[in-house]
Amino acid sequence: MSDEDLNRGLEGIRVAETRLSDIDGEAGVLTIGGFPVDDLARNATYEESVFLLFEDRLPSSEELAEFRADLAGRRAIGEEVRAVLRRAAEEDKPAMDALRMGAAAANLGTGESEPEADARRVVAVFPTIVATYWRYREGEEPVEPREDLRHAANYLYMLNGEEPDEAAVRGLETYLNTVVDHGLNASTFTARTVVSTESDVVSAATAAVGTLKGPLHGGAPGPVLDMLRSIHESGDPEGYVRGKLEAGERLMGFGHRVYRVRDPRAAVLEAAAAEFYDEAGDSDFFETIKAFEDTAVEALAEHKPGRDLETNVEFYTAALLDGVGVPKELFTACFAVSRVGGWTAHALEQLDDNRLIRPLSAYVGDHDRSWTPVDER
Numbered sequence: 001m002s003d004e005d006l007n008r009g010l011e012g013i014r015v016a017e018t019r020l021s022d023i024d025g026e027a028g029v030l031t032i033g034g035f036p037v038d039d040l041a042r043n044a045t046y047e048e049s050v051f052l053l054f055e056d057r058l059p060s061s062e063e064l065a066e067f068r069a070d071l072a073g074r075r076a077i078g079e080e081v082r083a084v085l086r087r088a089a090e091e092d093k094p095a096m097d098a099l100r101m102g103a104a105a106a107n108l109g110t111g112e113s114e115p116e117a118d119a120r121r122v123v124a125v126f127p128t129i130v131a132t133y134w135r136y137r138e139g140e141e142p143v144e145p146r147e148d149l150r151h152a153a154n155y156l157y158m159l160n161g162e163e164p165d166e167a168a169v170r171g172l173e174t175y176l177n178t179v180v181d182h183g184l185n186a187s188t189f190t191a192r193t194v195v196s197t198e199s200d201v202v203s204a205a206t207a208a209v210g211t212l213k214g215p216l217h218g219g220a221p222g223p224v225l226d227m228l229r230s231i232h233e234s235g236d237p238e239g240y241v242r243g244k245l246e247a248g249e250r251l252m253g254f255g256h257r258v259y260r261v262r263d264p265r266a267a268v269l270e271a272a273a274a275e276f277y278d279e280a281g282d283s284d285f286f287e288t289i290k291a292f293e294d295t296a297v298e299a300l301a302e303h304k305p306g307r308d309l310e311t312n313v314e315f316y317t318a319a320l321l322d323g324v325g326v327p328k329e330l331f332t333a334c335f336a337v338s339r340v341g342g343w344t345a346h347a348l349e350q351l352d353d354n355r356l357i358r359p360l361s362a363y364v365g366d367h368d369r370s371w372t373p374v375d376e377r
């Protein structure tokens with residue numbers, strides 16, 4: 001195989017057709033289920049976004065009520081899953097490890113194994129898994145899900161034990177809608193690969209959690225918040241950026257495999273975060289964030305001329321999720337709580353018109369070695 005045939009990281013290779021989302025990386029335009037991301041993110045409830053991905057249309061009010069009630073009825077977890085989450089919390093396992101363990105058990109006791117039922121179950125149960133783990137981490141008893149609250153509201157309720165105000169629900173919902181799907185990113189590709197073997201949707205979502213965990217994909221917003229807080233305290237964004245780049249480190253929250261302009265999701269989340277910081281009377285912190293973005297983008301342009309390293313989704317995710325009261329230890333898990341809608345929709349789409357995903361590798365090892373018995377080595 002020649003070097004030209006080798007594509008490390010599958011960059012620029014199309015391996016699936018999808019109607020779920022479209023990214024124009026040059027223009028910085030993201031379309032989800034046919035809608036510009038800002039239109040969907042600002043207006044939809046999370047249940048409407050997921051219905052749109054599953055059914056390729058918006059639900060009528062009756063369909064929405066039915067879908068919402070169906071998801072709400074699938075939220076509860078049993079004592080055996082709670083025990084695993086309690087143990088994960090006691091051992092200080094990161095939230096994404098706990099979510100992976102809980103996800104793997106998502107079809108326990110459901111009595112169903114159809115792809116659509118599995119998809120609804122994992123979407124419905126992810127917030128319960130994350131919130132249950134978090135309550136144990138905080139030394140509190142888990143809060144039972146409430147069927148009368150919509151998805152985002154119930155998630156905040158299970159996390160904090162209090163019914164959230166509408167502004168927090170709306171902020172979280174804007175986030176959940178913004179990141180619900182994003183082309184064939186690494187975790188979505190994983191989900192499609194799993195079901196392409198005719199495996200099941202719960203396995204696909206579990207494997208996708210493992211893929212999302214890494215800092216090059218979903219693990220950046222926690223470090224972004226630490227970075228923003230430390231710059232806010234030091235008041236020296238230039239010094240921070242210079243120090244990082246001179247040490248050969250990456251600035252978290254900048255750069256993207258596909259976008260060569262500012263990630264369009266950053267604008268949606270920036271607007272939502274601005275509202276929060278304004279309402280919370282903490283516009284000082286928000287000013288620091290804005291000023292840091294300008295400093296960092298300028299420094300990155302000098303550091304990597306021609307590479308166009310701009311703000312990615314994780315940058316304002318940190319600001320927004322912190323604003324609505326999601327603890328930073330749960331930022332990546334919160335990303336999964338949203339993206340599971342995209343993963344499962346992709347898994348169903350893959351199953352609809354399946355072809356086993358099976359690329360090639362370029363072998364760079366030896367040929368024709370001859371075997372030496374162990375006592376002669």
Ligand code: ACO
Nearest residue numbers: 215216217218220250251252253254255256257304312314
């Ligand atoms: N800070 C400093 N330099 C950077 C950054 C950054 N954030 N991003 C890329 N670069 C540099 C790289 O060091 C590389 O330089 P080199 O050619 O001298 O090695 C060059 O720009 C190209 O980088 P690649 O690694 O080829 O870019 P790739 O497309 O593989 O990576 C990625 C994209 C992983 C997101 C990268 O920009 C990065 O590590 N960013 C920081 C982590 C982050 O914010 N992750 C969240 C991503 S958003 C999401 O997945 C939801």
